[in-house]
Amino acid sequence: MQDKTKQFKTRRKGNKPESKNEKFNINNEQYRTKDKSEDSEVREREDIIIGRNAVIEALKGDGTIETLYISNSKLEGSINTIISIAKEKKVLIKEVDKRKLDSMCDGETHQGVIAKVTPYKYSEVSDILALAEEKGEHPFIVILDEIEDPHNLGSIARTAELFGVHGIIIPRRRSASVSATVYKSSAGAIEHVKIAKVTNLNSTIEELKQKGIWVYGTDIRAEEYSYQTDFSGPCAIIIGNEGRGISKLTVQKCDKLIKIPMVGKINSLNASVAGGIIMYEVLKGRLK
Structure with missing residues (x-):
């Protein structure tokens, strides 16, 4: 595991994908939904x-x-x-x-x-990385950029558990926390998925990159489709807010932006559905 990680760190330095993030006007319409309003002040019980x-x-x-x-x-x-x-x-x-x-x-x-x-006990990012190492696998992490609907957090956690994600990272502010609704939406999967709550999401992303983990963001303006991407190494995928998508600063932290192919008249997907499609692509690539 350690040797593979070292090789991947070297690859990061020498062959980092060309970033075209500055060309994007980041609205993330592909992942825009009509979920609960971001201004909702309903507090979900965590006990x-x-x-x-x-x-x-x-x-x-x-x-x-x-x-x-x-x-x-x-x-x-x-x-x-x-x-x-x-x-x-x-x-x-x-x-x-x-x-x-x-x-x-x-x-x-x-x-x-x-x-x-007793309220849910959050993990540390180091716990997520340790789990991947314990399993002898490349880290597979999902980062949620201000997902506010607890139903989406629960659904993403359920999919993450099924597809072998080692852990989910969420910000402390402007994000759904583990609550009764999240437990129910995840069908109990929340008990089997590590979730880390961090103060500064972008700093955490930088730390992951320094450890050799590639960071992929989802955006409709990306030039590469999710099925064209090689997810076989250490990776983290970012799913953006239900309405705003991934924040502009966070997009700039991504190694690569990817998009989901769509042929219908509607160009938006629910955040948890989009996350599920990308997680499936990662798992599929690792099973080859």
């Missing part, structure tokens, strides 16, 4: 997990579940699995009225179960 699949994954994980709230109405199916695992792990179970559950999650669909947890 609960809702929905059966998400709760099951949380029970199987290493996180601390303080209390499990179960609806006192007749429930069947996977709820019995949840109760069984909770009892095995000696988690406190409380049967409550459905209205109590509704009020706890502000009307979100809870499927009769809510877990009160």
Whole structure:
């Protein structure tokens, strides 16, 4: 692993792709969506997990579940699995009225179960790199530039777990955090994906580049398509904000810009869908 990384660092110095970022008027219309407004001030709770699949994954994980709230109405199916695992792990179970559950999650669909947890423990960027080294693989990182919709963060985390991403990096400000909605949208995958929250995204990108990791940004004005790109080495892909795309300064930090081929009349993709397509291309290239 170390030898391959050294080789890749050398490649960075000698054969860095020609940057044409200055030619782009960065609006990222390809990845523009009509998701939740960036001005929304709704604060997502980070101390609960809702929905059966998400709760099951949380029970199987290493996180601390303080209390499990179960609806006192007749429930069947996977709820019995949840109760069984909770009892095995000696988690406190409380049967409550459905209205109590509704009020706890502000009307979100809870499927009769809510877990009160210790807030999500974020990883460090070094933890993500250490995981890749432990697996003997080139780092595969997803960087989210101010993704604000928790549903998008959850969907991206679910796809990332399936496609072998070693970790996700998000900024501390103007970004969705791991919340009940994220847990549910990820179908519990958030328990198996490392997420690092950093103060300065661009400084972090520079540090990754110094470690030999190529950084790719998604932009409709790129000259190279995602399927034409060689992702076999250490790489990080950047997915931009739902409305604004990748910020201009962050675009300038990219080694290369890539785009997704489209033939329809609409030239925009949901952020999580765009991320999923790019992650698939990375995995496909690594399986060759």
